[in-house]
Amino acid sequence: MSSVITLHNVSKRFGRTQALDDVNLEIPPGIVFALLGENGAGKTTMIRILTGFQTPDSGTATVLRHDCVKGGMEIRREIGYVSDAPALYDWMTADEIGWFTSAFYDEAFSNRYLELLAAFDIPSGTRIKSMSKGQRAKVALALATAHDPQLLILDEPTSGLDPMVRRQFLESMVDRAALGRTVLLSSHQISEVERVADWVGIMHQGQLKLVQPLDALKQSTRIVTATMDDASATIALPPGNVLTESRNGRQMRWIVQDMPDNWQTTYSCESGVEDLKSESATLEDIFVAVCDRRATRPVDHEETSRPEPQLF
């Protein structure tokens, strides 16, 4: 089945800031795709390009087969979109804003909207201006999903919501994916993403550093810890793709992807190692390994620790 979202070599610069740097991505239908990244990583810029609010400097982007530059109007009509600060007409009641929005969609919209309001416990006669942040977010989500879109794009949908509302929100995302719809959400909430996402993309400084199904990502990434017999002792990097290395006294720690199954057979023979263990990494460990500028990039101690030959 063809992708719901595609980005090919998309770049976008604002003055000196490279907000997106040669981003490539394909999102298949029927999944919850979570875009993770620190502040300023480029998530909103990507979403604004996908929704036709911003034009890329180079590259191509399509959503539901519409080109994002030429077909922004069609895209916004077909998808559901909730921005990080949804603009709602404040003076309207929840009912009125639904009635107003229903003019753009088919007859089924109004009934579905009212059902969603009831499910979210929003009194339909309440004016938007007297609603709490969470209630407004629920109205925005009901407006974005009442036409049952193939694709729902949410920019930090749960920021500022209480845990119960968050849970309700996220469960409704999983339900949508189960019905074959696609959800793209950007988030800082790693633990939430871990609960609901099928796929994750990690953005860092405008680049999409990693895109993988969440289960496969967690299965392929391990934390390896070696306790050395001396605080100055070193050891070669573990086999596989070592993302980061850290040291605390006698303990060395690496986050490693794609370690061979038999990694311990050769590695544990290294001298100076008292204890060696490997455990599964959480999404947060992986996120920090990819994004944290303070995290140490690995150095092969085999090379660096070998003593220089002494000449007498």
Ligand SMILES: Nc1ncnc2c1ncn2[C@@H]1O[C@H](COP(=O)(O)OP(=O)(O)OP(=O)(O)O)[C@@H](O)[C@H]1O
């Ligand atoms: N209209 C704009 N004009 C100038 N710079 C911009 C504009 N929009 C975004 N940027 C810059 O581009 C970079 C990426 O911003 P973006 O909003 O896409 O990040 P983000 O990942 O959504 O961040 P956050 O999680 O903080 O919302 C930032 O450095 C931001 O300052």
